[in-house]
Structure formats: C-alpha cells, structure tokens
Amino acid sequence: DAGVIQSPRHEVTEMGQEVTLRCKPISGHNSLFWYRQTMMRGLELLIYFNNNVPIDDSGMPEDRFSAKMPNASFSTLKIQPSEPRDSAVYFCASGWTQYFGPGTRLTVL
Amino acid sequence: AQSVTQLGSHVSVSEGALVLLRCNYSSSVPPYLFWYVQYPNQGLQLLLKYTSAATLVKGINGFEAEFKKSETSFHLTKPSAHMSDAAEYFCAVMHGSSNTGKLIFGQGTTLQVKP
Numbered sequence: 272d273a274g275v276i277q278s279p280r281h282e283v284t285e286m287g288q289e290v291t292l293r294c295k296p297i298s299g300h301n302s303l304f305w306y307r308q309t310m311m312r313g314l315e316l317l318i319y320f321n322n323n324v325p326i327d328d329s330g331m332p333e334d335r336f337s338a339k340m341p342n343a344s345f346s347t348l349k350i351q352p353s354e355p356r357d358s359a360v361y362f363c364a365s366g367w368t369q370y371f372g373p374g375t376r377l378t379v380l
Numbered sequence: 381a382q383s384v385t386q387l388g389s390h391v392s393v394s395e396g397a398l399v400l401l402r403c404n405y406s407s408s409v410p411p412y413l414f415w416y417v418q419y420p421n422q423g424l425q426l427l428l429k430y431t432s433a434a435t436l437v438k439g440i441n442g443f444e445a446e447f448k449k450s451e452t453s454f455h456l457t458k459p460s461a462h463m464s465d466a467a468e469y470f471c472a473v474m475h476g477s478s479n480t481g482k483l484i485f486g487q488g489t490t491l492q493v494k495p
Contacts, residue, residue, distance in 0.1 A: 275423075302481045314424075314470065314485045327482060362423050367481050368414070371423030 275372035289351040296365030306362040382407045386486035399458040403471030412474035413454045
C-alpha cells in the first residue's frame, strides 16, 4: 500500500484565494482525520470522519474551513477565503491508529 | 475528559545514553495510549500503543513504554540513543471510548542527540 497520499505537498497562495487540500486514505480504513500543525499552536484536530460521515468538526476554526468525504477513498479540506494566519502544515491521517500522510505545507501571503 | 501532559518540551542526551521522555495522562475511562515520532518535514509515525494488554509495550526502533496506572504515566524509553532518534515525539490518549479513534495529543518533546 502506498500509505496516505496528500496533494499538493506545498501550496503558496495569496490572501483571499480559495485553497483545496486533498487526501487519499489507506484502502480499508474507515476513519479519516484532518490536522493542522503550527509552531504556536502545535497539532490541532480539525475534523474527523467515520465511514465517510463527519463525526466531530469542533476543531474547524471558522466557517471559512470546510471538509468533505464523498467516498471512502477521497477527502478534501477547503479554505475560502484564505488568510495569512491559515499558514501551517495540514495533515491527513487514516485508520484507528492514525497513519499520517506527509502533509501539505500551506503558505498564504 | 482525557488529556496528556508531556514534561519537558526539549530533551538532550548524548549518543548511547538512556532516552526518557515523560508523559502523564488524565482519563476517566481506562485509557488507550500512544507514542508517535515526527521527523523533520514528515508526518507522524506510530511508535507504539497501549490498549489494556501488557503494561510494558515494545515499539519500533528499540523504544518501549510502560503503563503505570498508579502514577498515571506512560513514559517512553530507549536504552541507547542513536543520532537518528533526533526528532519530535508526541504522546496521545484516545478520547472517550475505544471506538472513536479521536486522539488527544500532547504538545510534543523535541529530542536532541549529541555526538
């Protein structure tokens, strides 16, 4: 198995633009988690899904953030409009013991 | 509510010395506990987990951790540090029941290994 796949690996955008991060979980895993990591705030859970259904989105910082999981093999995290304070590394993880992807480094100018 | 506290944000050891990274937890239910390692520019990788079986858990790369209920601790150890062990380490407790999969992470401990 290729592990958890995230794209893009790096994203640089300007304030106000829409950003979409993508994640392909490991086949057979029923749960998927989105995290954000910054030096200031550490690792934060944004949202997680079980069997494609959002279970807990209490970590989503505000309405500018949204996440979807249309099927068991794909999830997106969207930020619209993006702001400089959204700059961070965003991780996707799948499975009960949480296999992490390599992350997407987002920079909002 | 569950929580974890990692004592010491930075730990420095010499190569070949004992590694001890401390983690204390708070949980209202029997906890499931985890240690993860993060190398620079990578995602977190599971080192080991405790799921109410043996209290001494062995993981990858020579690491192990002991669950001590009386001390509410789950410290990570390795007898002899290698340069390649330099990384950030996270302790985590599973939130609520074992079915949720939601983890509560500590703030992390950066391990420095000196030659």
